[in-house]
Amino acid sequence: MSAEVFWQSLVNGLMMGMIYVLIALGLTLLYSIMHIVNFAHGEIYMLGGFVSYYLVTQLEFNYFVSLPVTMGVLFVAGIILEKLFFSRVRGNFMHCLLLTLGISLIFQSLGWTFFGTEDVSIPSPISGVFKFGGIFIPKQRILSALIGFLLVGLLYLLIAKTKIGRHMRSIEQDSEASELFGVNINLVNMVALGIGFALAAIGGALIGSIFVLNPSIGLVPMLKAFVIIIMGGLGSIGGCILAGLLLGIIDSVVATLLGANLAYVVAFAILILIIIIRPRGFLGHA
């Protein structure tokens, strides 16, 4: 492998990693606050892609406007689902698990019915590539990575600096004690689910302009998101970012060096090693 190809695959991996981070952050947020392992996360990601696609292609929204609108739509969908379903099974891990599996299957089936079987792609707002030496970087990927970076920063600020963020952290540590101190658990859970859905949705909207969309696209990103949150440490934003970027690089560099199938082998081998050597992940709590 030449140096050019190596650097190209490294840069590509970092950019893809940033989008994985977004998807995984939503998942880790839901786990740490609501203790939900959300198997429907891939379908929310898919829905986000399609919402953005229809906003841009049918309603002629500007792509950049479609992104916050998509997040808003899925945020509201998250709140509604929390109110209707998740609040009723809160605290029961198995019920939550089955609920998310059911939602996943329903959304995917509805996806085939309403979105059809053909692949579609969100028209990229910018085209072309930046060329640095021998490295080509599509502008759309850079844009997506930057948006991802910005959103991760905003999420950090929300959790670290705002009242709702403090409440989220307190629930993560001890939900009963938080409630005794006046934290509105219902509200925090609704907001957390909404944010988790919105993050997955924006991931889908960003990916939809780089790759293609169809109702089955959610599975692989969801699996990757699970790998990331376990590698990074459940509930840890920093760990999630670290693991996401690492997985993006492994995916890209190993696949370029040895082929796509071996990239999966290497990623899962590292995951197994981490589970054995450091079960709490890179930056997870003990």
Added chain:
Amino acid sequence: MEKLIKSIMVGFIGAFLLFSIFVVPSLAQEDVFKFISIAPLSGPAAGWGIPANRSYQYIFDDYMKKGGLLVGGKRYKFELIQYDNKYQTSETMTLLNKAIFGDKVKFLSVMGQHNCVVAAPICETNKIIHLAFASGGEELTNPKFSFTYRMMNSNSIGPILYYPELMKQFGVKTIALVNPDDEGGYTTAKVDKRIAGVLDPSPNIIAEEYYVRGTQDFTPVILRVMAKKPDLIDMGISSPGDTGLFLKQLGEAGYTGLHMNSASIVTTDVVWKAAGKYAKGHFVIGAFAEPPTPEYEAFTKRYLKDFGGTAVPILSYDGYECVKALLMAIEKANTFDSTVVNDTLGNLSWTSLFGPARWMGKEKILGYGINRSFSHPYPMSRIGEGGKVEKWMLKDLPLEK
């Protein structure tokens, strides 16, 4: 109220019994020719399966306009049973068993090279006429599978007819092969390498890459291929969805050389939807820029009127013609006995939407040893603005006596 509910229930039960006694047997007694299509109706390859099924229904509708299929003095209606194999071999095997042993059909079609290769021996053993919607080489078309008919030109035809033209006109010397990581992909690459070796002058195959069908990020494969600096990237048997996404990322990675699908017939507007401007100039096998016959033109208008879009998926024409050939053979043999129909069908030549059509395979350069692969004038076109098919060349494999 209770009385009313009871009356309604009694009414329903009575209606159900009457339906069971009088209507169901009359439906069962109808003379129906059942044909089963096992094709992808969901997932990335659905862009092939759905148009194929539409084309089967078209030929059945056309026969119904004549009163149905005439065999032994009786007119038969048609029943097209559509199964979704999701383009997966495991699904195909389950559905094939259901078709043969459950539905007890003698005539069926399977889509996908990797699926057809496993279906062929089962169809041979059970004397099932198997219309195989697949490219590929001698793995599918050989004397061991005399009941299997390839519904499209063999994937040797693209390289045989057009590698020399690309070398002559564009100075192509090196070719990279990119195919899906399955039986169809490996067979296609094997065929391409064999043909390249036989041609004189011979192109140099400098890279051979495989990807999992439905891959989203092709960048690693693209980087490996581009590192070898090929003059031409042949995506072989790739589906329209995979081809489109690959071309988009290939263009974004700065590749400016030639690219083509030499084996799979890709739907150009599907490729365009995914790749946009990066699809421009892509060489596509089997896509006609101009209608070769008035019947072809009429078919095109009919399809676009019924299903919309800007272009008819090319394999719809193949599907229509091969099922038409089967029905012609059944009527000619005047029996549903699949062994007799097989003899008739194998020797059939007919006038198709493309012009003169036959089954090929015994030609020396192909070396299949049996005529079981659909043959007709076969174009290589290019994708133009908006996915439009632009004329490049039209050649046909010469008939060997």
